[in-house]
Amino acid sequence: MSAADFRDLHHGRAPEDPLVLPGPWDAVSARVFADAGFPALATPSAAVAASLGYEDGGTPADEMFAAVARIVRSVDVPVSADVEAGYGLPAGELVARVLETGAVGINLEDSDPGEALVEPLRQADRLAEIRAEAGDALFVNARVDTFLLGVSDPGAAAIERARLYVAAGADCVYPIGAPMDALPRLRREITGPINAVASPGAPGAPALGRLGVTRVTFGPGLLLHTLDALREWSTRLRG
Template identity: 35%
Template sequence: MHTPSASQLRKAQAFRDRHYQGDGFIIPNPWDAGSARLLAQTGFEALATTSAGLAFAQGLPDGAVPRDRVLAHLSDIAEATDLPVNADLENGYGDAPEAAAEAIRLAAQAGAVGGSIEDSTGRADQPVYDIGFAAERVRAAAEAARALPIPFMLTARAENFFIGRNDLADTIARLQAYQEAGADVLFAPGLRNAQDIATVVRSVDRPVNVLAGFGGMVLNAQDLFALGVRRVSVGGGLARAAWGAVQRAALEMRARGSFSYLDDAASGAELNAMFRPHAAPRP
């Protein structure tokens, strides 16, 4: 059995408590150790990995990174700062409920104090699992989480809106089934408008996570907190913003031979100061 460090125990309890105390919070998504350190020094209270951000950094599409590499990346993020880390575990890297359970156990071993399991299959012919089977997968993940020696926060994701199936009734039914199966946090990425989000929040009794900025959403964090949302993440948004900056810089150099993109670049002195050993997390 995984034996947690005192640091992981402390992070796990702080992460659980934060979902129920005070106002809602933003949990940004770094894609490597450096971005994790930057976000930690900016003052955020917790971090979450992003499957998309990791995949893009590997030159791969989202969902194409194998489990072992995902876990190594998770360990790097967890060790980079003294903040709690929630793991994006996609669909658990297998259809069977046992695969979802194993993903939770391995994520905790890698240093995570929370993790998400989604109901997306990755197959065009059946993009989401049948609701009953999806709930079985969440139940297995919840049982694995409860067996851990830390208060691990399990997030269950209903992917309908994220994959273009804008069925609010089915999404709510799924979230309610996942709640009954033992999920600690509920998440339906792809929700865009205040009415749908408020309806979801009213329909469940667990903390709700919302993905900000997806598909033209204009609601800010305070708007979402006012609707009852407890946690706001950005998924691959930060990584895509960084890639967008590199893309614009590359096009500028190629088309005009100019370098004005450097006007918005962080200075080497700032980055060196941020990453010096004295800025490392406490042991």
């Protein structure tokens, strides 16, 4: 499937049927999700980092791109790649490196490695450069970190940034960490698809969809659940 096919998966969905994108961290987890029938996958950088022995945010760019390429090669469904804040690469090089992996989409954060928000107009300019370089070959998911970093009125700040990012060419916005009660306002004020993360104890995908979410991802949550199962089995084996 192409980026256009992946883009189409985000549109025309019923409210109770958001696009659910599991997050593989390696080739074997990707095959499990694809074999389960999911139409596409989205790598989580934190889970890939853990699988490679790094802290979240500490994966060298070459290793992240290599991991994404292994995931893409292992499945026959489209894969979107979490490229964090872009590793300091110019837009053209970033787009070229992602396309070399075979991924059809990217997730790009708007906070720098020091966890400070990038000025919104500067981030919008970067997204516009990425769109110009990629054309329609990449689906761009623009992460909005206002809820993560404790800014005043994070909802209003997220809406301001989301509008700029969509105008710059983002296909979807991802106000990560937005509480459930903020989602209806975000849906009313933002044009285009909205990504939300599902977590233990949170409403399931249909409930998130009814609150205005278009697509659901999991961050490193699926890896963490897998590790819990491994710990349980390790305890049994030791017992």
